[in-house]
Structure formats: structure tokens, C-alpha cells
Amino acid sequence: MNTPNDPMAEIRATFFVECEELLESLQDGLQSLENGETDDETINVVFRAVHSIKGGAGAFGLEDLVEFAHKFESVLDAVRSHELAPDSAVLAVLFQANDMLNDLVFAARNGDDIDKARSARILETLATYIDSEDASDDDVPDFTPMTLTLDFDENSDEDPADPKALPPLAELADTADGMALPESGTSGHDKTQDGSPLNGFVIRFEPQDSLFASGNEPLYLLRLLSEMGEMSTFCDASALPSLKGLRQEKAYLAWEIILETDEDESTLREIFDFVEDVCTLTIKPLEHSDILAMETRQSAKRKSIGKKPSAGEDTQQSSPKAEPPANETDNIPAPEGQPVPAQNNPAVVPADNKPAPNRPKASKTKPTVRVDLGRIDRLVNLVGELVINQAMISQSIQEAGLQANPEIDNGLNEFMQLTREIQDSVMMIRAQPVKSLFQRMARIVRETSADVGKTVQLRTEGETTEVDKTVIEHLADPLTHMIRNAVDHGLETPQDRRAAGKPEEGIITLAAEHRSGRVIIELSDDGAGIDRPRVLQKAIEKGLAPENAELSDTEIDNLLFLPGFSTASEVSNLSGRGVGMDVVRSAIQSLGGRISIHSVPGKGTTFTISLPLTLAVLDGMVVEVAQQTIVVPLSTISETLMLTPDVIRSLGTGASVVQIRERFVPLLDLGAEMGFRAPLESYVGMVVLLISLEDESQMAIIVDMIRDQRQVVIKGLEDTFGRVPGVAAATILGDGKIALILDPVDVVENSGTGDTDIPTNLSLAG
Amino acid sequence: MTDSTENLQTNEIELLTFRVGDQEYAVDIMSVREIRGWTSATPLPHAPSFVRGVINLRGTVLTIVDLSERLGMGTIAVRERNVIIVVQTAGQNIGLLVDAVSDILSLPLSALQPPPEVPSAGSNSFVSALTIVKDRMVRVLDLNSALPCEPLEAT
Numbered sequence: 004m005n006t007p008n009d010p011m012a013e014i015r016a017t018f019f020v021e022c023e024e025l026l027e028s029l030q031d032g033l034q035s036l037e038n039g040e041t042d043d044e045t046i047n048v049v050f051r052a053v054h055s056i057k058g059g060a061g062a063f064g065l066e067d068l069v070e071f072a073h074k075f076e077s078v079l080d081a082v083r084s085h086e087l088a089p090d091s092a093v094l095a096v097l098f099q100a101n102d103m104l105n106d107l108v109f110a111a112r113n114g115d116d117i118d119k120a121r122s123a124r125i126l127e128t129l130a131t132y133i134d135s136e137d138a139s140d141d142d143v144p145d146f147t148p149m150t151l152t153l154d155f156d157e158n159s160d161e162d163p164a165d166p167k168a169l170p171p172l173a174e175l176a177d178t179a180d181g182m183a184l185p186e187s188g189t190s191g192h193d194k195t196q197d198g199s200p201l202n203g204f205v206i207r208f209e210p211q212d213s214l215f216a217s218g219n220e221p222l223y224l225l226r227l228l229s230e231m232g233e234m235s236t237f238c239d240a241s242a243l244p245s246l247k248g249l250r251q252e253k254a255y256l257a258w259e260i261i262l263e264t265d266e267d268e269s270t271l272r273e274i275f276d277f278v279e280d281v282c283t284l285t286i287k288p289l290e291h292s293d294i295l296a297m298e299t300r301q302s303a304k305r306k307s308i309g310k311k312p313s314a315g316e317d318t319q320q321s322s323p324k325a326e327p328p329a330n331e332t333d334n335i336p337a338p339e340g341q342p343v344p345a346q347n348n349p350a351v352v353p354a355d356n357k358p359a360p361n362r363p364k365a366s367k368t369k370p371t372v373r374v375d376l377g378r379i380d381r382l383v384n385l386v387g388e389l390v391i392n393q394a395m396i397s398q399s400i401q402e403a404g405l406q407a408n409p410e411i412d413n414g415l416n417e418f419m420q421l422t423r424e425i426q427d428s429v430m431m432i433r434a435q436p437v438k439s440l441f442q443r444m445a446r447i448v449r450e451t452s453a454d455v456g457k458t459v460q461l462r463t464e465g466e467t468t469e470v471d472k473t474v475i476e477h478l479a480d481p482l483t484h485m486i487r488n489a490v491d492h493g494l495e496t497p498q499d500r501r502a503a504g505k506p507e508e509g510i511i512t513l514a515a516e517h518r519s520g521r522v523i524i525e526l527s528d529d530g531a532g533i534d535r536p537r538v539l540q541k542a543i544e545k546g547l548a549p550e551n552a553e554l555s556d557t558e559i560d561n562l563l564f565l566p567g568f569s570t571a572s573e574v575s576n577l578s579g580r581g582v583g584m585d586v587v588r589s590a591i592q593s594l595g596g597r598i599s600i601h602s603v604p605g606k607g608t609t610f611t612i613s614l615p616l617t618l619a620v621l622d623g624m625v626v627e628v629a630q631q632t633i634v635v636p637l638s639t640i641s642e643t644l645m646l647t648p649d650v651i652r653s654l655g656t657g658a659s660v661v662q663i664r665e666r667f668v669p670l671l672d673l674g675a676e677m678g679f680r681a682p683l684e685s686y687v688g689m690v691v692l693l694i695s696l697e698d699e700s701q702m703a704i705i706v707d708m709i710r711d712q713r714q715v716v717i718k719g720l721e722d723t724f725g726r727v728p729g730v731a732a733a734t735i736l737g738d739g740k741i742a743l744i745l746d747p748v749d750v751v752e753n754s755g756t757g758d759t760d761i762p763t764n765l766s767l768a769g
Numbered sequence: 770m771t772d773s774t775e776n777l778q779t780n781e782i783e784l785l786t787f788r789v790g791d792q793e794y795a796v797d798i799m800s801v802r803e804i805r806g807w808t809s810a811t812p813l814p815h816a817p818s819f820v821r822g823v824i825n826l827r828g829t830v831l832t833i834v835d836l837s838e839r840l841g842m843g844t845i846a847v848r849e850r851n852v853i854i855v856v857q858t859a860g861q862n863i864g865l866l867v868d869a870v871s872d873i874l875s876l877p878l879s880a881l882q883p884p885p886e887v888p889s890a891g892s893n894s895f896v897s898a899l900t901i902v903k904d905r906m907v908r909v910l911d912l913n914s915a916l917p918c919e920p921l922e923a924t
Contacts, residue, residue: 388828631812677814718830720813720823728815735825741811 011063018059019112020373025052026105030442033097036089043083049097050079056108058276065111067122068104074126075100077133087132096128102446203232203263203289204271210254214281225258227274232264237300261289261297376472379432386422386429387716390620391735393422394713398737423714426620434469434616437515437524440479441466444486444513451490457497457509459490464514470522474614477594478524481587485526485610486511488584493528493608503605505529521638522616527609533602535559560600564588592748595621595636595731623744624692625711625736629679632742633706634715634734635692639747641701642693643709646686661691661703668693668703671754673745677729694747702751717744728753782881784874784900786907787854787867790842793907794867795874795900800912802855802862804870807847818844821866824853831855833864839915840895858912874902881909 032049057072078097081087089097103125110117206228210221228234239257243249262271268286275284397415441463452459470478494500494509501507514525535556542548542562554562566585591598596614615621615638623634624643646661651670653659660667670691675682691703715734718741720727731746784795810822810833819839823830833853837845845851845866853864881898897911 391828679812679814718828720830727813730814733811733823733830735828739825740809741823741825741830743811743813 015063018063019108021059022056022108022112025056026101026108027439027442028052029101029104030445033094033101034442034445036097037091037094041089046079046083046089050076050083053079053104056104058279060111061276063111065107067117068107068111071100071104071107071122071126074129074133075104078129081132093132096125096132098449099125100129102449105446201263201289201291201294202265203261204268204286205289205293206260206262206271207257207283207285208260208275209257209283210278211281211283212252212254214278215252215254217278217281219278219281221256221258224274224278225260228260228262228271231266231271231274232262234260234262235297236260237297257283259297259300261293263289374432379429382429383433386426387620389422390426390714390716391737393418394737395739396737426714430471430616430620431469433472435472435475436467436469437475437522438466440475440482441513441515443479444482447483447486448490448511451487452509455491457490457494458507459494459509459511462510462512464512465516468515468517468522470515470614471616474522474594477590478612478614481590481612482524482526484587485584486513489526489528489530489608492530494530499531503531517616518613522614524612524614525609526612527607529607532604532606532608533560533563533600535602535604538562556602560602563600564598597748620714620716621744623713623715623734624709625713625715625742626690626692626706627708627710628677628706629674631674631677631679632710632736632740633673633677634742634744635704635706635747636731636744637712639694640692641695644691644693646689646691646705648687651686659686663693663701663703666701668701670703670705671751672705673750674705674707676750676754692747694751696748696751702747704747704750715742715744780878782876782878784876784907784909785854786871786874786902787852788869788871789837789840789845789867792840792842793871793905794836795907795909796854796856796865796912797909798873800856800858802857805853805855805864807849807851807853807866809847824864826855826862826864829862831862831864833866834915835866836915837866837868856912874907876900876902884908 029049029052032045032052035045036049053072053076057069057076060068060072075097078087078093078100082089082093082097087093103122107117107122109115208221208224210219214221225234225236237259239259240255242257243255249255264271271286272279272284275282278284397419400411400415445461445463448459448461489511490509494511495503495505497507500509510529512525512527514527516523539548539552539554539559539562542559542565543550543552547562547565548554563584564587566583588598591612591614594614596612598610598612600608600610602608615636622637624637624640626633626635642663644663650662651659652662652667654669659670661670662668670686672682672686674680686705689705689707690709691705694702694704696702715736717732718734720730720733720743727743729746729750730743731749732744733741734744736742783798785798785801786793786795788794805826808824810824812822813820816822819835821833821835823832825831835844837843845868847866851866851868852870853866854870855862855864857863880900882900884896884899895911895915896908898909900907900909
């Protein structure tokens with residue numbers, strides 16, 4: 004099915020993209036339900052998501068997916084009809100089903116195998132909810148909130164939500180009148196209860212413009228119907244304008260169909276499965292009166308055919324008034340013009356007013372465009388070139404000695420601002436809310452907590468915070484691991500929690516926010532905090548820390564990041580998989596981020612990840628070391644100062660520290676560290692950059708001078724050269740030369756001070 | 770200069786010859802992307818001695834290898850007339866710093882002879898063939914062994 008030449012492949016790809024969006028809204032909806040927002044709109048969103056996935060899956064013959072989605076949908080239908088209260092037990096099942104649906108969709112996309120046993124188990128659970136609901140299925144429309152958006156809606160005992168996917172009311176008014184609206188929704192209801200002596204249905208099928216636009220053909224649908232039994236049709240051409248006003252892409256025709264068949268309604272609906280969203284479909288059981296009405300109309304039509312040309316115009320002019328009764332005739336064989344409300348159950352009419360405010364809400368989603376990521380990347384690259392170009396121009400203007408000219412200065416400033424703005428806008432295109440990431444984490448929490456028998460609630464904050472897409476993609480793995488850790492190790496068992504006077508349900512909070520040009524992601528649990536004595540003992544056992552080491556709390560916490568460290572005394576099948584926090588840390592670091600840890604005994608642990616907004620540009624300080632130009636990321640520099648003789652203190656052999664406000668910070672000669680020069684005799688008069696490390700310790704890096712502060716475009720070195728120690732990347736400066744971008748943390752770690760078994764940051768902090 | 774596609778048919782090879790120190794070397798012209806004048810390179814810390822650094826090649830980062838140093842003849846003292854030959858090997862662009870470009874030769878493949886086994890000649894392994902042009906010996910460089918395609922950082 005997915006051979007490269009397959010024209011379906013592209014459509015299929017689109018389907019899966021849509022699936023992702025639908026799954027997201029499904030997850031969202033379920034989350035809202037869990038938070039107690041059980042309004043009809045929310046339930047409808049959930050229902051619609053599953054339904055649409057089912058519809059699409061059917062088109063691609065994804066049987067497993069269709070089957071599962073169908074059952075899932077049925078249960079949601081029961082929830083929607085208020086037969087099944089979405090309490091926590093039901094929600095747990097729904098969440099499970101949601102996860103399974105996710106898996107099925109991705110399995111279908113990648114052609115993977117699926118866990119049939121798990122699917123069957125969940126289906127079974129789902130089935131227990133459906134059975135209780137079947138009997139009362141017919142009542143569903145009474146509670147259906149969205150019937151108001153339909154025109155003559157005896158619509159959809161099964162799918163009352165679908166019309167919400169219809170175009171806005173204005174468009175509906177094109178195809179039919181709005182007068183019947185308030186009474187809609189239930190007019191067929193009474194009859195369904197009667198039980199008809201005839202086997203068959205009356206169908207009113209009104210295509211909308213979008214039905215044709217999406218390439219459907221009513222003829223085929225009608226043919227399919229005709230295969231199901233004895234069929235007679237009446238084409239309602241009353242909406243047909245004069246030839247002059249006729250627009251070929253519009254839908255003017257509607258059909259009334261009487262179908263005598265032994266098939267049940269759902270089989271019948273299957274035919275319309277793919278056009279449900281783009282037509283108005285009314286199906287009700289057949290009665291004798293319907294047949295009569297049809298016959299009268301058919302003969303009337305035959306008579307009028309002879310004088311069709313003028314009749315077309317007449318109908319057009321008179322249609323606003325004439326139409327409503329005509330449309331109702333399928334219910335009402337009796338004299339035309341009989342007031343419609345008489346048919347309705349008055350009791351349900353007030354309910355129809357309620358959903359009205361929902362309509363604007365549904366249409367509020369902003370229009371979006373799907374763009375190939377490659378194109379955006381190209382744009383990002385071009386903007387990068389623009390930034391370099393701008394730097395080049397300003398440099399050459401400076402070198403030409405034209406600084407005194409205010410016009411050039413202003414122009415240049417404006418150019419700079421524009422460049423920056425373009426840059427920001429382009430970055431924004433790449434940016435995505437972290438919501439999708441958090442949603443994946445919600446699932447991890449559910450699964451992990453179920454595995455270890457803890458009840459855990461995941462709270463998320465700042466879901467709308469936007470981060471570069473690449474960053475989000477690379478963050479998933481480390482974050483998954485951290486979440487597992489938090490559930491498995493961070494939170495206590497329910498018993499321990501009770502003993503500690505905490506509620507049994509543990510809380511894990513995942514928060515994201517923008518803070519001073521970086522993205523901060525915080526993962527905190529309200530568990531017992533880090534058991535520092537045990538961590539230290541473990542570290543000593545493993546030879547990661549010297550025996551009888553006196554370590555501060557922060558230092559002990561940071562032991563967790565060492566390779567080969569795992570605190571769980573028993574390696575559970577969840578976290579202690581050999582992937583330690585060191586892997587998490589290096590993953591974060593490779594994104595140009597930092598991770599730090601903060602723990603309060605008895606209160607919990609917080610991991611803070613700080614990430615750059617983008618991987619394409621950074622604000623840097625341009626410095627000079629031994630005639631080489633180097634860019635230091637601005638975010639790592641907390642302070643700069645000039646070295647005077649009285650602040651330098653030597654410390655044993657060759658090492659020196661600098662005194663900064665009652666603190667001693669180790670000094671590191673960048674030039675020597677990078678191999679550009681031998682260590683100097685004296686550093687007096689040079690500039691130091693105070694670098695903050697993850698563990699909040701500091702390091703003073705000596706450079707010759709500070710040249711500039713500017714935005715630089717990151718050019719990867721790894722493609723051409725592999726990783727260079729202490730260097731994060733390269734950039735191109737205004738003069739066209741390449742400057743290296745320093746990775747201060749890496750420099751510090753590679754520096755001679757960190758060569759012993761003692762972890763670098765410990766020895767640094769000392 | 771003959772068309773390069775013709776070479777394939779006539780079993781000819783076109784070589785770009787250049788000077789490193791007082792020796793004459795050559796590479797298959799098909800692997801040459803461009804020839805540039807010398808611009809000072811940004812040195813990379815902790816890099817092998819034969820890596821002179823990186824330069825900006827129209828927006829991308831190009832690693833420069835000092836061929837003289839690589840062949841064991843000491844670093845080139847760069848002057849204005851040194852040139853960088855940008856070659857592509859193993860899908861990667863690398864700049865070769867050489868003393869000067871000499872000529873373009875068109876030779877039949879049969880004119881190339883395998884290098885003789887010379888004990889303890891350090892740079893020998895980088896030479897894939899030898900040929901004689903006007904009484905001078907031209908060494909055809911084996912780019913793949915001269916420029917390891919794995920990351921160069923390991924010293």
C-alpha cells in the first residue's frame with residue numbers, strides 16, 4: 004500500500020497527519036473531562052475525534068483501527084448521551100483506549116505489529132460499557148446539543164455530533180431554509196418508537212457544496228442504496244436557480260429516497276460514512292404515509308417537467324416560503340403547511356436553545372497551513388545568511404570609517420532590527436507548543452504509575468509555551484526517562500505517603516515557561532526527595548566519590564548525573580534500565596541546555612531543564628583569546644570583570660582563584676585550555692567571564708578582551724569534523740571568518756581539574 | 770582540456786598536479802571541487818597537527834588539512850601564493866593546503882604505475898600510483914587514506 008508510486012500514499016500520509024491532530028484533541032478532551040469539564044462540547048470533541056479516525060481508517064482498509072475506534076466510539080456515544088457518567092473508572096478505561104488508539108494509529112502508519120492481546124483486552128473492557136447502553140440508544144438525540152445547527156434534523160440517532168463538522172450556519176442556509184431550525188432534532192423521534200410495519204427507511208440526502216468539492220458523487224451513493232432493496236427516489240430541485248445564476252460547483256439538489264430493505268439503519272449509514280460531514284442526512288423508519296407522499300410528489304414532478312424552463316425560475320423566487328413545507332412532507336403526508344412544531348415533543352424544545360453558544364466556539368480554531376519542514380529549514384538557513392550578511396555590512400562600513408554618518412547608522416540599525424524580526428518570525432514558525440510533548444508524558448505517567456502500583460496525578464503548566472520543533476523532538480526521550488524516574492523513585496509508595504501524612508495520590512508537575520530568552524522546563528514531584536545519605540553511600544560504593552568525602556547537598560544531588568549511578572536498591576523494570584541520569588544530562592546538553600536538580604527531603608524533587616529557544620542562532624559575546632576570536636553564549640555568562648592583582652589568589656600548584664564578593668572562583672585560562680598558547684605568567688589586566696555551571700557553582704574563564712555582543716548563526720561543526728572538545732559549534736563573523744562557539748561547561752569539564760575520579764563539578768565547587 | 774566524460778571511454782585520467790614542498794603530487798580532477806587562494810583558518814583546539822583549522826566556504830564550514838604536515842614534511846609556512854584545493858572525498862568537502870597548483874595532465878590509465886614497496890617511507894601509504902611526466906615523478910594521492918573520513922579529532 005505504501006509503495007512509492009502509490010497515489011494513495013500521499014493521501015495516506017495526510018490521513019496520519021490528521022490523525023495526530025485528532026489524537027491530540029482527543030487527549031485534550033479526555034483531560035478536560037478528567038478535570039471535571041463534562042460539558043457536551045467537550046464530550047463531542049472527544050467523540051468526533053474518534054469518529055473521524057474511524058472514518059479515515061475505513062478508507063484505507065485499516066481494519067484493526069476501524070474495529071477498535073468503533074467500539075471506542077460507542078462507549079463515548081454512551082457518555083455523550085449521558086447514559087454513562089464519565090467517572091474516574093470510566094475515564095481510566097477511556098484513557099487506556101486512547102493510548103491504544105494512539106498505538107494502533109502509529110502501528111498502522113509504520114506498518115508495525117500491534118499488541119493484539121492488549122487491544123482485545125481493552126475492547127473487552129469497552130464492550131462492558133456498550134451493552135448497557137444499547138437498549139436506550141434511541142433516546143440519544145434528546146440530549147444531543149448540536150442539533151440546532153442542522154436544518155431538518157431528524158438526523159443521526161447515532162451521530163448527532165457530526166453535523167457540528169458541517170460548515171457554519173450561513174452556508175447551511177444556502178442549501179435550505181433556516182425556519183425549521185428551532186424545531187429540529189427530534190421530529191422523527193416519536194416515530195422511531197412506534198415500530199413501523201414496513202421494513203425500510205425514508206432518507207433525505209442533501210449534499211452540500213463540500214461534498215462535491217471532496218470528490219464524492221451522489222450517483223454512486225444512490226446506486227449503492229438501490230442495491231440494498233426496493234428504492235424509489237424523488238429529486239428535490241427546488242433550490243435550483245435559473246440557468247443564469249447556476250454555479251456548477253454549488254450543490255442545489257437534494258434527494259428523498261424511500262428504501263424498502265431488511266438491512267438495519269447502521270448498514271445503511273455505512274454507505275454515507277464518508278459523506279456524513281458534507282451532507283445533511285436524515286434517516287427514519289418507513290411508514291405507509293411516506294410511500295403515498297412520495298408517489299404524489301413523483302407524479303407532480305413528472306407533470307411539471309414539460310414546462311421546466313420557467314418552472315425553475317418560479318421555484319427559485321418562491322422557494323423561501325414554499326420550501327419548508329415541502330421538506331417536511333416526508334414526515335407529513337397530510338396537507339402541506341401543517342405547522343411543523345406539532346410533530347415535535349415540546350419537552351425537548353428548550354434543550355435546543357442551550358447549544359447555541361457552542362457554535363462560535365467550534366469555529367474559533369485559527370486557520371493553519373501545513374508546510375513541509377524542509378521549506379522552513381531552508382528559510383531558517385536563508386535568514387541565517389541574512390544575519391551574517393548584515394554583520395558583514397556593518398563591519399565593512401565601520402572599516403570604511405563612515406561611522407559619523409547618521410543616515411547610514413540609522414539605516415543600519417533599522418536593517419538590524421528588521422533582520423532580528425525576520426529571524427524571530429521564522430523561528431516562531433518552527434516553534435511548537437510543548438503541549439504535544441506534555442501529552443506524551445501524561446501517557447508515560449499513566450503507564451508507569453500503573454506498573455508500580457502508585458496513583459499519580461500529572462499536572463501541567465504552561466502547555467502553550469513554544470519551543471523549537473527540533474528541541475521538542477529531542478526532549479521526548481530524556482523527559483520520558485525523567486518522568487519514569489519521578490514515578491518510580493521520586494514518589495513514595497501509597498503506604499509510605501500515608502505514613503508521611505500525605506495524600507496517597509502523588510503529584511507530578513510538568514511546567515514550561517519562557518525565562519530570559521530560554522525555555523525552562525520543570526519536572527517536580529511531591530515525593531520524599533533525594534535520600535542523600537544513601538546516594539552518597541552508593542556513590543562511594545561504586546567508587547564515584549572518594550571515601551569519607553564531605554559533600555554539600557547540591558554536590559550529592561549532582562552525583563545522580565554521574566555515569567553508572569542508579570539509586571534504586573532494586574533495579575525495577577521501569578527506571579533502572581541502565582539508562583541513567585547521565586544520559587539524560589548529555590541529551591539535554593547536546594541541545595545546548597542545562598539541567599539542575601533541587602530537592603527538599605520529605606517535600607519532593609525538582610529537575611529544571613533550561614534550553615535555548617532555538618538551535619539556529621544564539622546571542623553571544625565575541626571575545627578574543629590569543630589572537631583568536633571566540634563566541635561565548637551569552638546565556639552562560641553571569642558576569643564579566645577585569646582582573647586586578649588584589650583579586651587573584653594562587654592556590655597550590657599553578658591553580659589560581661579569583662575573589663568575587665567573598666567567594667573564590669577557580670580561574671581557567673581559555674587560551675591555554677584550547678591549546679592556543681602556554682599558560683601565562685600573570686593574568687592581571689585580562690578579562691574574566693564568570694560562567695555559571697548547572698550545579699550553581701561558578702568558573703571564571705580568562706580571555707584577552709571582549710569585542711562585541713551580537714547574535715550569531717550556529718553552524719554545526721560535527722558534520723565536517725566531528726565533535727571538538729570545548730566547542731559547541733562554529734559561526735561566521737562579519738569579516739567572513741569562522742569563529743568557534745564555546746561550550747563553557749564542556750571546557751570546564753575537559754579542563755585538567757576534572758581528570759580525577761572525583762566528579763568535575765565537585766572539585767570545582769570546592 | 771578534453772571533456773571529462775570522454776576520459777571514461779578512452780581509459781584516460783585527468784590529474785590536477787600540485788606542489789607540496791619540493792615534491793609533485795596529483796589528485797584525480799573529478800574529486801576537485803574548486804581551488805581557492807589562502808585565507809587564514811580558524812584553528813581548532815585539540816585537533817591533530819595537520820588540521821590547520823576551518824574556513825568559511827560560502828556559508829559552510831570547511832576543514833583545512835595541511836598536506837605537507839600530513840605527509841610528514843613539516844607544516845607549510847603560509848604565504849599569499851599558497852592555495853587550498855577543495856576536494857570531495859567520502860561525501861565530504863575538505864580543503865587541502867598546498868604550496869602551488871602546477872598543471873592539469875591528461876594521461877592514459879596505463880601510464881600510472883603502482884608505487885614500489887619502499888620500507889619505512891612514511892608518506893608512501895597515501896600514494897596510490899606514480900607516473901612520470903617530463904622526467905618528473907608525480908605521486909597520485911589516495912585521498913581516502915590521506916584524509917580519514919572518520920572524525921579527525923582523535924590525535
